[in-house]
Amino acid sequence: MTSPPSPAADRRRWLALYVLCAGALMIVLDATIVNVALPSIQQDLDFSQSNLAWVVNAYLIPFGGLLLFSGRLGDLIGQRRVFLVGLAVFTAASLLCAVAQSQEMLIAARFIQGAGGALTAAVILGMIVTMFPEPAEQAKAIGVYGFVASAGGSIGLLAGGVLTDLISWHWIFFINLPVGILTAYLALRLVDGREGIGFDKGADIPGAALLTAGVMLAVYAILGVAEEGWLSVRTLGLGAIGLALVAAFVARQARIAQPLMPLRLFRSRNVVGANLVMGLFVAGLFSMFFLGALYMQRVLGYEPLEVGLAFLPSTVVMGMMSLGFAQRLNMRYGPRRVLIVALFLIAAGLLLFARTPVDGSFIADILPPMLVLGFGAGMGFPSLMMLSMSGATPEDSGLASGLINTTTQVGGAIGLAVLATLSTDRTEALVEAGEPIAQALNSGYHLAYLIGALLVGVALVVAFTVLRSGDGPGAVPEPVADAGPEPALAEAG
Numbered sequence: 001m002t003s004p005p006s007p008a009a010d011r012r013r014w015l016a017l018y019v020l021c022a023g024a025l026m027i028v029l030d031a032t033i034v035n036v037a038l039p040s041i042q043q044d045l046d047f048s049q050s051n052l053a054w055v056v057n058a059y060l061i062p063f064g065g066l067l068l069f070s071g072r073l074g075d076l077i078g079q080r081r082v083f084l085v086g087l088a089v090f091t092a093a094s095l096l097c098a099v100a101q102s103q104e105m106l107i108a109a110r111f112i113q114g115a116g117g118a119l120t121a122a123v124i125l126g127m128i129v130t131m132f133p134e135p136a137e138q139a140k141a142i143g144v145y146g147f148v149a150s151a152g153g154s155i156g157l158l159a160g161g162v163l164t165d166l167i168s169w170h171w172i173f174f175i176n177l178p179v180g181i182l183t184a185y186l187a188l189r190l191v192d193g194r195e196g197i198g199f200d201k202g203a204d205i206p207g208a209a210l211l212t213a214g215v216m217l218a219v220y221a222i223l224g225v226a227e228e229g230w231l232s233v234r235t236l237g238l239g240a241i242g243l244a245l246v247a248a249f250v251a252r253q254a255r256i257a258q259p260l261m262p263l264r265l266f267r268s269r270n271v272v273g274a275n276l277v278m279g280l281f282v283a284g285l286f287s288m289f290f291l292g293a294l295y296m297q298r299v300l301g302y303e304p305l306e307v308g309l310a311f312l313p314s315t316v317v318m319g320m321m322s323l324g325f326a327q328r329l330n331m332r333y334g335p336r337r338v339l340i341v342a343l344f345l346i347a348a349g350l351l352l353f354a355r356t357p358v359d360g361s362f363i364a365d366i367l368p369p370m371l372v373l374g375f376g377a378g379m380g381f382p383s384l385m386m387l388s389m390s391g392a393t394p395e396d397s398g399l400a401s402g403l404i405n406t407t408t409q410v411g412g413a414i415g416l417a418v419l420a421t422l423s424t425d426r427t428e429a430l431v432e433a434g435e436p437i438a439q440a441l442n443s444g445y446h447l448a449y450l451i452g453a454l455l456v457g458v459a460l461v462v463a464f465t466v467l468r469s470g471d472g473p474g475a476v477p478e479p480v481a482d483a484g485p486e487p488a489l490a491e492a493g
Contacts, residue, residue: 012190013131013132014141015186015190016131016187016190016191016192017128017131017132017141017144017145018144019183019186019187019190019191020083020124020127020128020145020187020191021124021144021145021148022179022182022183022186023083023087023120023124023180023183023187024120024121024124024145024148024149025148026090026176026179026180026183027090027117027120027121028148028149030059030113030117030176033172034055034056034059034172035056035293037169037172038052038055038056040168040169041055041106041169044169045100045101045102045103045106046103047103054107054110055106055107055110057220057223058107058108058110058111058114059110059111059113059114059117060114060219060223060409060413061111061114061216061219061220061223062111062112062114062115062118062216063114063115063117063118063121063409064118064215064216064219064406064409064410064413065118065212065213065215065216065219066114066115066118066119066122066212066215066216067118067121067122067215067402067405067406067409068122068211068215068261068399068402068403068406069208069211069212069260069402070082070086070118070119070121070122070123070402071122071123071126071398071399071400071401071402071403071405072260072261072398072399072402073119073122073398074122074123074126074127074196074398074401074402075126075196075395075396075397075398075399076196077196078193078194078195078196079123079126079127079130079194079196079397079398080123080127080187080191080192080193080194081193081196082119082120082122082123082398083119083120083123083124083127083187083191084184084187084188085119086115086116086117086118086119086120086121086122086123087116087119087120087180087183087184087187088116088180088184089112089113089115089116089119090113090116090117090119090120090176090180091116091176091177091180091181091184092112092116093109093110093112093113093115093116094109094113094173094174094176094177094180095173095174095177096108096109096112096113097109097110097113097173098170098171098173098174098177099170121405122398122401122402122405123398123401123402124145124401125142125145125385125389125397125400125401125404125405126389126392126397126398126399126400126401126402127191127397127401128141128142128145129142129389129392129397129401130194130394130397131192135331136327136331138386139326139327139330139331139335139382139386140327142327142382142385142386142389143322143323143326143327143330143382144322144323145382145385146322146326146378146381146382146385147318147319147322147323147378147381147382149381149385149408204252204253204256204258204259204260206252207249207252207253207256207259207260207261208260210245210246210248210249210252211245211246211249211260211261213242213245214241214242214243214244214245214246214248214249215242215246215406215410216242217238217239217241217242217245218238218239218242218243218246218410219242219409219410219413220238220242221234221235221238221239221242222239222410222413222414222417223413223417224238225417225418225421229421230421249261250263261399262396262399264396265392265396265399265400265403268390268392269466269467269468270387270388270390270467270468271388271390271392271400271403272466273387273462273463273466273467274384274387274388274390274404274467275388275403275404275407276459276462276466277339277343277384277387277459277462277463277467278384278388278404278407278408278411279407279408279410279411279414279415280411280455280456280458280459280462281343281346281380281384281411281455281456281459282407282408282411282412282415283411283412283414283415283416283418283419283452283455284346284347284350284415284451284452284453284454284455284456284459285346285350285373285377285452285456286412286415286416287350287415287416287419287420287448287449287451287452288349288350288353288369288373288449288452289311290416290420291419291420291423291445291448291449292311292353292366292445293307293311294441294445295356295441295442295445296310296366298438298441299358299360299438299441299442299445300360310362310366310370311370313367313370313371313374314370314371314373314374314377315374316374317370317371317374317375317378318374318377318378319378320378321374321375321377321378321379322378322381322382325378325379326338326378326379326382326383327382329379330382330383330386335382335383335384335386335387336383336387336463336467336468338379338380338383339379339380339383339384339387339463339467340460340463340464341379342375342376342377342379342380342383343376343380343456343459343460343463344376344460345372345373345375345376345379345380346373346376346377346380346456347453347456347457347460348372348376349369349370349372349373349376350369350373350449350450350452350453350456351449351450351453352368352369352372353369353445353446353449354446354449354450354453355446356369356442356445356446357442358438358439358442384404385404387467388400388403388404389401389404415452415455418451419448419451419452420448422444422447422448422451423444423445423447423448424444425444426440426443426444426447427440427441427443427444428440430443430444
C-alpha cells in the first residue's frame with residue numbers, strides 16, 4: 001500500500017485536477033456555445049442553411065474520430081504531452097475561428113479545433129485516475145470531472161447567449177485564448193509529466209489510420225442523417241465503409257505483437273458494460289438538451305439567453321450532486337447501485353418532459369423535470385466514469401479514457417440523429433394532417449423524449465446484468481455495509 005502524499009504534494013494534486021478540468025470545460029463548452037451563436041454566424045458570413053451545419057460538423061468529425069487514437073497516444077508518449085499539444089492546437093484554432101471572415105476559413109479552423117479538442121479531452125480522465133489511485137480520493141476527483149462533463153453543455157448555452165447577445169459571435173472563440181494560455185501555463189507547473197510506455201509498445205501506424213478513418217467516416221455518416229435520411233446511399237455506404245475499417249482495425253489488433261489498442265481491455269465487464277450504458281445514457285439524455293432548447297425557443301418563444309437561464313437549475317443540481325454527494329454515495333453504496341438509481345431518475349425526467357404542453361410555464365412544466373434530470377446526471381456521470389476506468393491498468397488508462405469519451409460522442413451523435421429525425425417525421429405528418437404547428441412540434445418532441453426514456457431503460461437492463469462492483473486491476477470499491485458517518489473504505493480488488 002502506498003504511503004499518503006505530503007500536504008504540499010496533496011495540494012498540488014488537487015490544483016492539477018482543477019487545471020485539467022479547466023481544459024475539459026473549455027472543450028465541453030465549445031460543443032454547445034457555438035449552437036447558440038449559429039443564427040448570428042449565418043447572417044454575418046452569409047451561410048446557407050445546409051452549409052451552416054458544417055460549422056458544427058467540421059468540429060465533431062475530427063473530434064469523434066481522433067478520441068480513441070489520442071487516448072492511446074497518451075499512453076505511448078505521455079499524457080501530459082498530448083494534453084498540452086492538444087491545448088495549443090485548440091487555442092490557436094480558436095483564434096482562427098474568432099478572426100474568420102469567410103465560410104471556408106471558419107470551417108477549416110473548426111476542423112483543426114476539433115482535432116485539438118480530441119487530443120486534449122482524450123487523456124484527462126486517464127491522468128485523473130493515475131493521480132488519484134486511492135478509491136475515496138479518486139471518487140471525489142471523478143465527481144469534479146463528472147460535473148464538468150455533464151454540466152458544461154448547459155453552461156455553454158448560457159455563456160453563448162450572453163456573449164452573442166451582448167458582444168458578438170466572435171467572442172465565443174476569443175474567450176478560449178486567455179483560458180487556453182493560462183491552462184497550459186498552470187499544467188506545465190502543476191501536472192506531473194509522466195513518461196509514456198514508448199512507441200515500441202504499440203506504434204501501429206496502419207492501425208491508427210484504419211481506426212481514425214473508420215470512426216471519422218462513421219461520424220460523418222451519422223451527422224448527415226438529418227439531411228440525407230437513414231436509408232440513403234450516402235448514409236448506408238459511408239456507414240458500411242466506416243464499420244468495415246473499424247472491423248479491419250480490430251482484426252489487425254488481434255494478430256500483431258504490439259497493438260495500438262490492446263484488446264485485453266475489453267475482457268473487463270465494467271469497461272464493456274460502462275461503455276454500453278454510456279452510449280444509451282447519452283443518447284437519451286442529449287435529447288433533453290437539444291430538443292428541450294428547441295421546445296423553449298420554437299414553442300414557448302424563449303430568447304437564447306432565456307434558454308440558457310432555464311437550464312441553470314439543472315446545472316446547479318448537477319454540480320451539487322457531482323461535487324458534493326456523488327463521491328460519498330459511490331463509496332457508501334458502490335457506483336453500480338448509484339448508477340442504477342441515476343438511470344431511474346433520468347428516465348423519470350424524460351417522461352416528465354414528455355407531458356409538457358404548448359402553453360407550458362417554467363415553474364410547473366420545465367423546472368421539475370430539469371431538477372430530476374440534474375439529480376440523475378449528477379449521480380450518473382461520476383459513477384459511469386469510475387466504472388469505465390475500473391478495469392484499466394495504468395498502461396491502458398489513456399486508452400480507457402479515450403474509449404469512454406468516444407462512446408459519449410458517438411452515442412450522443414447517433415441518439416440525437418435518431419431522435420431528431422423521428423421527431424421531425426412526426427411533426428411533418430401532423431402538420432400535413434392539419435395540426436397547428438406548435439402542437440405538431442410539441443408532439444414530435446414528446447415522441448423523442450419517450451424514445452429517449454426507453455433507451456435509458458435499456459441502459460438499466462445492461463447495468464443490472466453486466467456491471468459489477470469489482471473488476472480487474474483498477475477495481476472500484478465494494479459498497480460499505482457500515483452505516484456510520486465515516487464508513488471505512490473497502491480495498492480495491
